Amino acid sequence: MILVVAEHAGGKLGKSTLEMVTAAxxxxxxxPITLLVLGQGVADxxxxxxxxxxxxxxxxxxxxxxxxxxxxxxxxxxIAREGEASTVLIGGxxxxxxxxxxxxxxxxxxxxxxxxxxxxxxDVLQAQRYTFLARVTETVQASGPxxxxxxxxxxxxxxxxxxxxxxxxxxxxxxxxxxxEITGKSVEKSSRVxxxxxxxxxxxxxGVGSPENFAxxxxxxxxxxxxxxxxxxxxxxxxxxxxxxxVGQTGKTVQPKAYIALGVSGAVQHLxxxxxxxxxxxxxxxxxxxxxxxxxxxxxGDVNQIVPALIAASKK
Amino acid sequence: MKIxxxxxxxxxxxxxxxxxxxxxxxDGTTLVIDGMDEYGVEEALRLRxxxxxxxxxxxxxxxxxxxxxxxxxxxxxxxxxxxxIETDERFDAVSLSKIVAQVAQSEGTDLILLGGQEAxxxxxxxxxxxxxRLGWPQLTWTNELKVEGDTLSGRHDVxxxxxxxxxxxxxxxxxxxxLNEPRYPTLPNIMKAKKKELRKDxxxxxxxxxxxxxxGAEIQTRARLNRMIDGKDPQAAAEQLLDLLxxxxxxxx
Ligand SMILES: Cc1cc2nc3c(=O)[nH]c(=O)nc-3n(C[C@H](O)[C@H](O)[C@H](O)COP(=O)(O)OP(=O)(O)OC[C@H]3O[C@@H](n4cnc5c(N)ncnc54)[C@H](O)[C@@H]3O)c2cc1C
Numbered sequence: 001m002i003l004v005v006a007e008h009a010g011g012k013l014g015k016s017t018l019e020m021v022t023a024a025x026x027x028x029x030x031x032p033i034t035l036l037v038l039g040q041g042v043a044d045x046x047x048x049x050x051x052x053x054x055x056x057x058x059x060x061x062x063x064x065x066x067x068x069x070x071x072x073x074x075x076x077x078x079i080a081r082e083g084e085a086s087t088v089l090i091g092g093x094x095x096x097x098x099x100x101x102x103x104x105x106x107x108x109x110x111x112x113x114x115x116x117x118x119x120x121x122x123d124v125l126q127a128q129r130y131t132f133l134a135r136v137t138e139t140v141q142a143s144g145p146x147x148x149x150x151x152x153x154x155x156x157x158x159x160x161x162x163x164x165x166x167x168x169x170x171x172x173x174x175x176x177x178x179x180x181e182i183t184g185k186s187v188e189k190s191s192r193v194x195x196x197x198x199x200x201x202x203x204x205x206x207g208v209g210s211p212e213n214f215a216x217x218x219x220x221x222x223x224x225x226x227x228x229x230x231x232x233x234x235x236x237x238x239x240x241x242x243x244x245x246x247v248g249q250t251g252k253t254v255q256p257k258a259y260i261a262l263g264v265s266g267a268v269q270h271l272x273x274x275x276x277x278x279x280x281x282x283x284x285x286x287x288x289x290x291x292x293x294x295x296x297x298x299x300x301g302d303v304n305q306i307v308p309a310l311i312a313a314s315k316k
Numbered sequence: 317m318k319i320x321x322x323x324x325x326x327x328x329x330x331x332x333x334x335x336x337x338x339x340x341x342x343d344g345t346t347l348v349i350d351g352m353d354e355y356g357v358e359e360a361l362r363l364r365x366x367x368x369x370x371x372x373x374x375x376x377x378x379x380x381x382x383x384x385x386x387x388x389x390x391x392x393x394x395x396x397x398x399x400x401i402e403t404d405e406r407f408d409a410v411s412l413s414k415i416v417a418q419v420a421q422s423e424g425t426d427l428i429l430l431g432g433q434e435a436x437x438x439x440x441x442x443x444x445x446x447x448x449r450l451g452w453p454q455l456t457w458t459n460e461l462k463v464e465g466d467t468l469s470g471r472h473d474v475x476x477x478x479x480x481x482x483x484x485x486x487x488x489x490x491x492x493x494x495l496n497e498p499r500y501p502t503l504p505n506i507m508k509a510k511k512k513e514l515r516k517d518x519x520x521x522x523x524x525x526x527x528x529x530x531x532g533a534e535i536q537t538r539a540r541l542n543r544m545i546d547g548k549d550p551q552a553a554a555e556q557l558l559d560l561l562x563x564x565x566x567x568x569x
Contacts, residue, residue: 101441137533185480186478273507280540292544297560
């Protein structure tokens with residue numbers, strides 16, 4: 001079987017799960033597509049999952065209420081072993097890329113990380129992935145009875161429902177207790193369209209000048225055109241915006257139809273998170289700013305003058 | 317406590333990447349210690365300078381001959397000694413973690429510090445895979461770390477925000493920007509570092525083969541329009557941009 005570990009949040013199946021199902025269908029690897037749903041109170045997620053999978057395995061346990069890398073790795077490895085999985089697909093989220101290597105070690109399996117394409121020939125799985133802060137695409141290959149891969153979000157089209165819903169099965173899991181104690185969590189939610197879902201993103205950099213300007217320019221423009229809001233690390237580090245909005249190497253990776261960067265220099269670590277956007281639009285007062293090298297449309301100018309004009313014009 | 321820091325060598329972030337044949341060509345490129353690993357080295361030194369009760373800090377690198385330079389940087393920053401396992405072969409992180417685990421065991425390591433993501437292979441897997449081989453917990457993307465006795469506490473980034481943690485040693489911690497500001501090695505320390513031990517270990521004694529084959533590399537370029545709009549008249553520029561986004565790129569309604 002191809003084991004796909006479902007990503008879900010707030011009682012809903014994540015888009016990344018549907019993308020992984022497509023990756024599984026297109027991969028040419030052997031076996032039925034099996035979704036593994038881990039968590040507590042996940043009945044609705046399991047039902048959503050059943051619509052796209054051949055079968056759904058449900059681990060609905062209090063011990064799984066909170067994600068933890070050691071516990072997740074043990075659960076996934078156990079099911080992969082018992083089901084003789086040929087392939088284990090895990091989301092390329094922060095957490096997925098954190099526990100997937102542990103699964104690979106437990107299964108003594110090769111690990112293909114953060115892949116954007118998958119194709120199989122016999123027991124060989126070939127994949128593409130980005131390297132050098134997403135400036136290079138490389139082709140990698142592994143073989144073996146079981147291979148573990150994480151799938152980069154946004155790289156595959158979300159799967160449409162299958163002809164018939166898959167059966168659901170409750171599973172028993174032998175879970176370790178984590179040695180890490182979580183002493184407090186702060187969830188940073190952006191009130192707008194989630195960056196991973198937004199078709200248009202307006203991002204502000206340090207060039208917008210202040211948190212007040214950020215609200216006025218970046219949020220103002222985003223609200224007018226129905227866009228999500230992003231920020232550079234410089235802005236997040238300065239405490240102007242929550243981390244949830246950070247785009248880049250240590251923030252989110254996004255691929256919207258349009259990415260509008262206001263007062264953003266375009267450092268490599270930022271480009272690695274947004275460089276695959278379909279259209280890049282940059283407004284920066286420095287004609288030499290690196291962001292212009294990757295821009296489809298650019299205006300050399302002061303955000304204090306251009307953005308209010310844009311906001312006014314976009315209202316019409 | 318004994319700390320093992322992992323050190324890799326990567327192109328300087330601003331360096332242009334080029335590809336020859338099926339791989340990235342690093343000839344003539346300035347190579348530096350991977351920035352995120354550097355946060356790990358710095359944090360080890362700070363744990364010692366605080367009240368971390370740190371007995372020894374050892375840096376480990378697996379890679380070609382020139383990786384010695386990155387180890388010398390770590391030694392000059394203040395690491396006590398270094399181990400270099402020389403190889404030109406590229407190891408995937410999960411295979412490499414076998415070496416890391418063996419070194420950690422033979423060195424009696426309690427804490428492994430390394431970068432959260434590799435600036436060359438973009439991998440985040442080495443810390444987690446090493447932790448699993450050792451049967452240790454791991455905390456990734458850490459931006460705050462304290463030690464008290466054999467308990468580490470701190471904060472790290474997770475999918476939807478960040479969380480505080482507490483963990484008893486041994487453990488693996490991956491570092492990132494924000495954890496600290498790495499120091500520059502001073503000239504006297506660079507001189508001193510030349511006398512510190514840099515042990516060469518044979519790859520053969522670790523019995524490890526790569527499990528992933530690397531078949532090709534291509535520079536990612538997407539042709540961009542690079543259409544520049546004159547910003548002198550803000551009103552006209554704004555209207556022209558909106559017109560292009562609506563009617564040419566068709567990304568706005
Ligand atoms: C390990 C590591 C990881 C990192 N991860 C990330 C990451 O995930 N995301 C990220 O974004 N960065 C990341 N960075 C930081 C990155 O290197 C840059 O420092 C950051 O992206 C710069 O943000 P910025 O463009 O807002 O600010 P700056 O570099 O300060 O640029 C501001 C820009 O605004 C322009 N400007 C100023 N005033 C105006 C005006 N009035 N009108 C128009 N333009 C104006 C300037 O010309 C300049 O180009 C990381 C760095 C490291 C070392």
